[in-house]
Amino acid sequence: MAYSTLQTALAAVIRKITGYDTTNCVENDIRGLGHGKNLFVVLYPGPMNQQPMTIRDATVIEWQTAVHLFVNWDGEQSSSVASLITERQKILDEVNKWPKLDAQSGIQQVLITTMGEVEEVRYGSLWLREVLTVVIRETNTFARSE
Numbered sequence: 001m002a003y004s005t006l007q008t009a010l011a012a013v014i015r016k017i018t019g020y021d022t023t024n025c026v027e028n029d030i031r032g033l034g035h036g037k038n039l040f041v042v043l044y045p046g047p048m049n050q051q052p053m054t055i056r057d058a059t060v061i062e063w064q065t066a067v068h069l070f071v072n073w074d075g076e077q078s079s080s081v082a083s084l085i086t087e088r089q090k091i092l093d094e095v096n097k098w099p100k101l102d103a104q105s106g107i108q109q110v111l112i113t114t115m116g117e118v119e120e121v122r123y124g125s126l127w128l129r130e131v132l133t134v135v136i137r138e139t140n141t142f143a144r145s146e
Contacts, residue, residue, distance in 0.1 A: 001106050003063055006136050007043050009101040010065055010110070014041055016098075017090050033070060034124030039087055040070040046133065050140075058141045060108070065134045067091065067112075073126035081118065084128045088115060091132060101136070108137040 007027055014025050024037040033040050046064030053060055069091065071084040092112050100107040116131040 001104075001138060001140070003045060003048070006063055006101065006104065006107075006138070007045065007065055009104045010067075010095075010134060010136065011041075011043055013094060013098045013101055014043075014067070014091060017094050030068075030123065033127065038072040038074075038083075040072075040127075041091075042068045042070075044068065053139065055141075057144055058139060061138050061140050063136045063138070065136065067132040067134055068129060069132060070121075070123075070127045070129050073120075073128060080128050084118060084130060088130055088132065095134065106138045106140070108139055110134065110136050 011025055011027055014020055015022065019039055020041065023032065023035070024039055025041040025043075026032055027043045028045075030042050044066045046066045048064065049062045050059050052058075069084065069088055071080060071087055074080050074083070095110060095112050099110050101110055111134070112132050113135050114133040116133075119129045121127050121129045
C-alpha cells in the first residue's frame with residue numbers, strides 16, 4: 001500500500017479527538033499555523049525500513065510518520081507545557097485505541113514509539129512543539145518479475 005494512504009489514515013484517527021479537524025490536523029503543510037487555532041498537528045513522512053518475511057514474496061514494511069504537535073503559547077510556561085502534555089496524551093491514547101488505523105487493510109500494528117523534546121518555535125506567534133514518532137507496520141505481498 002502507498003505510504004500516503006497510511007499517513008491519511010493516521011490523520012483521520014487523530015481527527016477523532018475532540019478539537020482536531022481538517023483545519024488543524026493536516027499533512028505535509030505547516031502554513032495553517034497562526035490561523036486562529038491554539039492546537040495544530042502536521043504529519044510528515046519519516047524513514048522506512050523493509051524486511052523480508054519467511055512467507056515467499058512478502059515483506060514487512062515499517063513506515064515512520066513524524067507527528068508535529070503544536071500548542072500555542074498562552075503567555076505562561078507552566079500552563080502552556082501542561083496543555084502540550086495533555087494534547088500529546090490524547091494523541092497517544094487515540095492511536096493506541098486504533099492499532100490498525102481504523103481497520104486499514106494490511107496493517108499489523110501502529111505505535112507511537114518516541115516523543116521528542118519540547119521546543120519553542122516561532123511561526124507567526126510562539127508555539128510549543130513536540131514531535132511524536134509513529135511506526136506503522138504493514139505486510140506487503142507482491143508478484144516477482146523474475
